[in-house]
Amino acid sequence: MNHKIILFLLFLAFIAFAHGEEEHAEEMPAPPEPINTLWFIHSWTHWMVWIGFIYTCYYFRFFIGHKLGHPSHCAVPEKEGEYLPEDSLKQIHGIFVWLMIIWTAIHISEIIGGQFGYGHPEVYSLSELIPGEEIWEWMYVVSTVLFLSSCHYIRYLTGSGTKCFSCLAFGRQRQKVFTIQTFLNNYHGHFFWIAIIASVLVLLSGGHL
Numbered sequence: 001m002n003h004k005i006i007l008f009l010l011f012l013a014f015i016a017f018a019h020g021e022e023e024h025a026e027e028m029p030a031p032p033e034p035i036n037t038l039w040f041i042h043s044w045t046h047w048m049v050w051i052g053f054i055y056t057c058y059y060f061r062f063f064i065g066h067k068l069g070h071p072s073h074c075a076v077p078e079k080e081g082e083y084l085p086e087d088s089l090k091q092i093h094g095i096f097v098w099l100m101i102i103w104t105a106i107h108i109s110e111i112i113g114g115q116f117g118y119g120h121p122e123v124y125s126l127s128e129l130i131p132g133e134e135i136w137e138w139m140y141v142v143s144t145v146l147f148l149s150s151c152h153y154i155r156y157l158t159g160s161g162t163k164c165f166s167c168l169a170f171g172r173q174r175q176k177v178f179t180i181q182t183f184l185n186n187y188h189g190h191f192f193w194i195a196i197i198a199s200v201l202v203l204l205s206g207g208h209l
Helices: 003-023 035-055 058-068 086-111 133-149 152-160 171-185 188-205
Strands: none
Touching: 035 086, 035 152, 035 188, 058 086, 058 188, 086 152, 133 171, 133 188, 152 171, 171 188
């Protein structure tokens, strides 16, 4: 992979880390365990997990390979490099998918005012946000949910390769879910870019970039 892309992702990771620390500086009364522990881990790692999710995404790797792959021109020799097997990347990506599902659920609870008891309404209350920031926060959440829902890994979990849904328990319902997910999967690349743009706008609106 192009070293400039790697450096850029590392830069975003450090910025995101600082964003998470500043964003959650003031805490509400501590909720009961283990919710408090889960929230604390989320507050420090949300953006790190997001970048890991993006970095291991199949579409991201396809785009990088297509646009920045080698050789870049005719009669230019291929650069040699170690290739990480797809199976390993899919397993790593699967871990990030599950983390993003949990972390996004927590993030949504924070945005709507901490109604589950471990959010920060003084930070995310819609009436408290500066003009424009509310829009980017919701745009980030919606785009991330769509990006997650259209993921190839999720498609595999919902029934990719299944030949007989009627043979399974709740087969009709599972087929409907798979049909919807397949439709979303066709636009996975679009959701990818929307999610990236939304995340950058969130960081910009909060003065972190």
